[in-house]
Amino acid sequence: MATPASGPGLLYVNSKITSSELSAELFTKWYQDIHIRDIFQTSGINAAFRYITQVAKVERPYLALYPLRDLAFLTSDEFRAIPVVSEMLPAGAQDIFDLADFDTRYYISLGDNREAEVESQGADTYLTTVQFDLPASVDGSDDAKVAAWYRSQNRSVQSSSIRLYKLHFQRQNRRPPEESTLEKPPAMLALHEFIDEGTASAFGLSVKKSERVAPFKLLRDFHKGKGGQ
Numbered sequence: 001m002a003t004p005a006s007g008p009g010l011l012y013v014n015s016k017i018t019s020s021e022l023s024a025e026l027f028t029k030w031y032q033d034i035h036i037r038d039i040f041q042t043s044g045i046n047a048a049f050r051y052i053t054q055v056a057k058v059e060r061p062y063l064a065l066y067p068l069r070d071l072a073f074l075t076s077d078e079f080r081a082i083p084v085v086s087e088m089l090p091a092g093a094q095d096i097f098d099l100a101d102f103d104t105r106y107y108i109s110l111g112d113n114r115e116a117e118v119e120s121q122g123a124d125t126y127l128t129t130v131q132f133d134l135p136a137s138v139d140g141s142d143d144a145k146v147a148a149w150y151r152s153q154n155r156s157v158q159s160s161s162i163r164l165y166k167l168h169f170q171r172q173n174r175r176p177p178e179e180s181t182l183e184k185p186p187a188m189l190a191l192h193e194f195i196d197e198g199t200a201s202a203f204g205l206s207v208k209k210s211e212r213v214a215p216f217k218l219l220r221d222f223h224k225g226k227g228g229q
Helices: 024-039 071-075 115-120 143-153 197-206
Strands: 009-017 047-053 062-068 100-110 126-132 161-172 188-194 212-223
Touching: 009 161, 024 047, 024 062, 024 212, 047 115, 062 071, 062 115, 071 100, 100 143, 126 197, 143 161, 143 188, 188 197, 197 212
Parallel strands: none
Antiparallel strands: 009 062, 009 100, 047 062, 047 212, 100 161, 126 188, 126 212, 161 188
8 A cells, every 4th residue: 555644635436336236226325325324433534425427428427525634544444444245235245346346546635625624515516527647847746836737727617616636545446456457547636516517517628638527416415413424
């Protein structure tokens, strides 16, 4: 695993169903009624935002985002002990990884993302993720300069918020990194939130083709201690 990181960040989980035994409805029920409840039993995650793609054919249609006040939590025994088994899952499945595949990433927060505030706030309906590598002209070791450069490139974007992150670690399910079949993602991630679909769509069309852009719609947000969670 990568050298442990600390400070504010983001747990990013992009997933797909891989077994015909697991319906989209059951996957959603397990995720929202069981898995997020189990996550909220821990001390390190207080909010969750679950999305579905706005594109008809993509490899991984589901996205879950968890803002973190301290990335160090992701290396704890408490985090590793979050259950991946449930009586709700189809008979014969040892755990959820028999039925679905998860691209899980740990991102370090750049600049003033204010993860503690994100925890307590609701999310806008539309989210566009932008994955990109920095041009050689931008000093990637200076977070403030990276944030300033990105925002300068997107001054005209009518996002209600922009949050920036740099990749720290990626894994597939709970496999060791050397057993992953995932393609290594770009080093940077930007999250753009939008209130209306039209503005989100216009932004997606304007982004450079060299950047990976994915539009999502909020399924539900969760906050520890609210709504029965």
